[in-house]
Every structure is written in structure tokens, then in C-alpha cells.
Amino acid sequence: MPSRADQISTVRGHRIKIAVTVGGFVLAAILFALASRPPRPVEADDQRRVDLLCTRCDGHFSVGFEEFARAASAVSDAEKKPAAGTGRERSLRERAVAMTCPSCGQATGRPAAHCPRHDVYYLKHTVKGANARCPKCHPAPGATS
DSSP: OOOHHHHHHHHHHHHHHHHHHHHHHHHHHHHHHHHTSOOOOOOOTTTOEEEEEETTTOOEEEEEHHHHHHHHHTSOHHHHSOOTTTOSOOOGGGSOOOBOOTTTOSSOEEEEEEETTTTEEEEOTTSTTOOOSOTTTSOOTTOOO
């Protein structure tokens, strides 16, 4: 007949095995539920918007992706050449596209990015001479805020 200590360790061992097994089933159920969720719908091209910033009046506006793509496709062949050091043709968003600003009426709208922290629009890196960083998060050296 096993001793009292052997009986206790056997019961404790069974409880540990049961806890590990139940934990495994719970983890498997959670992973199955997460994996079987339907994927998020992808926005159609006509629903996507491209943010632009006017370099003349600093006005922000957005256009549909299709309209932006048509304007980017119409740029000169020189602008379509491979970006320096990449060996690949510039993408639609990398081309120097100038859209007409609805505020001032000039073709000075350039691709812009948005800083959600400061609610500021700034020129993307695709625009020559642009800092491509939020001017409030990363002020220029010597600038005062």
C-alpha cells in the first residue's frame, strides 16, 4: 500500500495534468476563434483618398485615388524614370504630381502626410526639398515653436 505522501503527490500530479490539458484546450479555442474571424474588407480604389497640401496657400485637400492615379500617369517620361539608386520605376505616389488646389486655383497641390498627434498636414518625402516629418514633432534646427 502506497504511503500517504505518495498518494498526495499522485493526486497533485493528476491535478497539474488536468490543469495543463484544460489550459491547452482553452488556448486552442481562443486561437481558433481569432483565426476564423472574417478578414477586414479592403477599401476599393474609388473609396481611398489621397491627401494633398498646396505649396502656395498651405491649404489641405484630398482627391480620390483614381483621379490622383490619372494625374500621376500623365506626368512626363522623365518623372517616370527609376528613382536614384533603386533601379525601379517610381510608383504613382512617388511621382511629382501637381493637382489643382480648390482654394487658390493653382496646380500646386502636392502629396501630403498627416500627423494625428498635432492634426497637421505636411509634404511627403516624394516632394523635392520636403522634410517629410511633422513640423511640430520634429521642428527644424533653430526653429522656435
